[in-house]
Amino acid sequence: MSLQSFAPALPEIFVLAMVSLILVVDAALDDSKRHVTYALSLATLAGAAFLTLRDLSSAPSVVLNGLFIDDPLSDVLKLFVYLSTAAVMVYARAYLKARNLYRGEFFVLALFALLGMMVMVSASHFLSLYLGLELLSLSLYAMVALQRDSAVATEAAMKYFVLGALASGMLLYGMSMVYGVTGSLALGEIAQLLADGTDLRLPLVFGLVFVVAGLAFKLGAVPFHMWVPDVYHGAPTAMTVFIGSAPKIAAFGFVVRILGQGLESQVAEWRDMLVVLAVLSMAIGNIAAIAQSNIKRMFAYSTISHMGFMLLGILAGTQSGYGSAMFYVLVYALMSLGGFGMILLLSRAGFEADRLDDFRGLNRRSPWLAFVMLLLMFSMAGIPPTVGFYAKLSVLQAVIELGYVWLAVVAVLLSLIGAFYYLRVVKLMYFDTPHDTQPVAAGADARILVSANGLAILALGILPQPLMALCAHAIGASL
Amino acid sequence: MTYTTAIFYFFSAILVFAGLRVITARNPVYAALYLVLAFFTAAGLWMLLEAEFLAIVLVLVYVGAVMVLFLFVVMMLDINLDRLREGFWKYLPLAGLVSVLLMIEMALILGGRYFGLEVMGTPSPQPADYSNTRALGRLLYTDYVYAFELAAVILLVAIVAAIALALRRRKDSKFIDPAEQVKVKRDERLRIVKMAPVKREEWGARGEESKP
Numbered sequence A: 001m002s003l004q005s006f007a008p009a010l011p012e013i014f015v016l017a018m019v020s021l022i023l024v025v026d027a028a029l030d031d032s033k034r035h036v037t038y039a040l041s042l043a044t045l046a047g048a049a050f051l052t053l054r055d056l057s058s059a060p061s062v063v064l065n066g067l068f069i070d071d072p073l074s075d076v077l078k079l080f081v082y083l084s085t086a087a088v089m090v091y092a093r094a095y096l097k098a099r100n101l102y103r104g105e106f107f108v109l110a111l112f113a114l115l116g117m118m119v120m121v122s123a124s125h126f127l128s129l130y131l132g133l134e135l136l137s138l139s140l141y142a143m144v145a146l147q148r149d150s151a152v153a154t155e156a157a158m159k160y161f162v163l164g165a166l167a168s169g170m171l172l173y174g175m176s177m178v179y180g181v182t183g184s185l186a187l188g189e190i191a192q193l194l195a196d197g198t199d200l201r202l203p204l205v206f207g208l209v210f211v212v213a214g215l216a217f218k219l220g221a222v223p224f225h226m227w228v229p230d231v232y233h234g235a236p237t238a239m240t241v242f243i244g245s246a247p248k249i250a251a252f253g254f255v256v257r258i259l260g261q262g263l264e265s266q267v268a269e270w271r272d273m274l275v276v277l278a279v280l281s282m283a284i285g286n287i288a289a290i291a292q293s294n295i296k297r298m299f300a301y302s303t304i305s306h307m308g309f310m311l312l313g314i315l316a317g318t319q320s321g322y323g324s325a326m327f328y329v330l331v332y333a334l335m336s337l338g339g340f341g342m343i344l345l346l347s348r349a350g351f352e353a354d355r356l357d358d359f360r361g362l363n364r365r366s367p368w369l370a371f372v373m374l375l376l377m378f379s380m381a382g383i384p385p386t387v388g389f390y391a392k393l394s395v396l397q398a399v400i401e402l403g404y405v406w407l408a409v410v411a412v413l414l415s416l417i418g419a420f421y422y423l424r425v426v427k428l429m430y431f432d433t434p435h436d437t438q439p440v441a442a443g444a445d446a447r448i449l450v451s452a453n454g455l456a457i458l459a460l461g462i463l464p465q466p467l468m469a470l471c472a473h474a475i476g477a478s479l
Numbered sequence B: 001m002t003y004t005t006a007i008f009y010f011f012s013a014i015l016v017f018a019g020l021r022v023i024t025a026r027n028p029v030y031a032a033l034y035l036v037l038a039f040f041t042a043a044g045l046w047m048l049l050e051a052e053f054l055a056i057v058l059v060l061v062y063v064g065a066v067m068v069l070f071l072f073v074v075m076m077l078d079i080n081l082d083r084l085r086e087g088f089w090k091y092l093p094l095a096g097l098v099s100v101l102l103m104i105e106m107a108l109i110l111g112g113r114y115f116g117l118e119v120m121g122t123p124s125p126q127p128a129d130y131s132n133t134r135a136l137g138r139l140l141y142t143d144y145v146y147a148f149e150l151a152a153v154i155l156l157v158a159i160v161a162a163i164a165l166a167l168r169r170r171k172d173s174k175f176i177d178p179a180e181q182v183k184v185k186r187d188e189r190l191r192i193v194k195m196a197p198v199k200r201e202e203w204g205a206r207g208e209e210s211k212p
Helices: A003-027 A035-054 A072-098 A104-121 A126-145 A151-182 A187-195 A201-219 A227-234 A237-243 A246-262 A264-290 A295-316 A319-346 A367-381 A387-401 A405-431 A444-462 A465-478 B003-024 B028-048 B052-076 B088-109 B132-143 B145-166 B178-182 B200-210
Strands: A061-063 A068-070
Touching (some): A003 A104, A035 A072, A072 A444, A072 A465, A104 A126, A104 A246, A104 B145, A126 A237, A126 A246, A126 B145, A151 A201, A187 A246, A201 A295, A201 B088, A227 A295, A237 A319, A246 A319, A295 A319, A295 A405, A367 A387, A387 A405, B028 B052
16 A cells, blocks of 8 residues: 555545644633634634645545545535635634634534544445444534533433444344345445345345444434434534535435445445335424424434425435435535524524524514524425525435436425415515614624525525536446 | 363353343442453364364453453442342343243254254364464455455444444533644734823822722
């Protein structure tokens, strides 16, 4: 193995080196100089983005003895992961400061989680996939628990940890079955061996069930969704925005690597499982969200339904299906960032704007923020001309191409139900009188970012083609 | 039945028994000790599989270090057993039913049919000079060096998380910071107060006034 073979992993190596540096630098800093950590973290993200952009790959190359793959899919996903992590840091800064959480650990753990996500999206081996997932999960558990004096946050971290460990166990058991059948852990080899057919069908499907259950747990798809509302609600909002954005992109990469790349030949088996998961997720997510009065919980249920929608694209099992699912998840991350970012923006020291009532009459307090929130809500509901419409449309197209028209009809009906609670937020903002009359105390950086976020949703809605083409290209050149 | 098969069944029986006792023992110290037994027996099984290095590491690391630490923790914590076991009997029938069904279903599918010796073939024993420590080391530091490094990073995250969650500077605790003591200046310890001189008679008069 020459030094040359490490080159595709340069962004990962850079991020790891920078986290170690930040860890040391931060230990020597006063509380008043914490902005150095913040700047270094953003610089790390910029550097990693530069390194990834510098050698964009046009074809997959597997290095590091088959554990690491560098292909357009991983490059694109990584770039969006950097982007959302950076946005989370900017959004969260004021919130963390007001709650005495503005400490080096937040940034260090977020960067470790970023490293885990990078490993996940460019893994071509069950070992590296699993290790990346654990790196991400472990960092997230700790981040949720970081607010030690909050009983809710600690409880959320505990639930997340226990259920996450259970899910990892299932995933590993399923992987071990696949290993037993194929005798290999490398995704490429598994795909080749299974393409020829195997006489060990039963244990293979048995393992597949466990793998899919583990994946569904991590995605938060029904019936493995029980942790999502509690964790989203209990965690400090700065952590929720992180959990709700970048890891979803990584989870998409994870699922596509395992199901689309390794177990591609078994598509007939896992498609049926995903159909059940998708329909249940869309139904329970959308219906339960109506009953919520806490907006973080509402977003949690909406996440469940969005994950169901994304699964629609994956279960198609075609290039266009994966492409549309990728488009969906990137758009979802953008909307989720904006939605939670808005909660962070409206919160201030000693006050959490996490109830629906806190959004009452937002138009009178700040018309611009209310308009941005309107865009976000329209996009989540899938109303044109926002990008959420095209995300849903492309996923539905993939399902219809497959011949599952009934599934598309069910999805449309359920998203109509979902539109109710998104539009309720709009109604509260524009037609009700505010309870909270204090001016919005958000910094300029967060305001600019949330505006850019909302306008990006509108702009992508008017011109969705470039991003769609990017997704289609990444999938087409990688799978 | 050959000698090794007999040993295998002997170890397996002990392992299953110890595993059951870990979750049924009333006293957590006993449970931890049964876990030690389970690790020890599993090490024996690995020895049978010719994985000597792993067997020794299991005993050294898990039995020697981890479990001793675990025992310390169990003994130091004041665990209320009755509260911990409140729901045990209530949930036992349902949980038992589910797990027994799950076990039967898994046994039906897996059994010996797919991964048994007839399918996979008997592994041939390694030659006497074969060192699986060397083989493992070579694999870890060459083929799987990426995974190895990732595992190291995960451990680093665990350290960071543990410190972030457990280290607390309590404001009300009294402690001495030697650095502060050394850096102290005269002005911070000693204050010279200038007072106007007072005559003795006046002092006496004041004293009279203050008497009740």
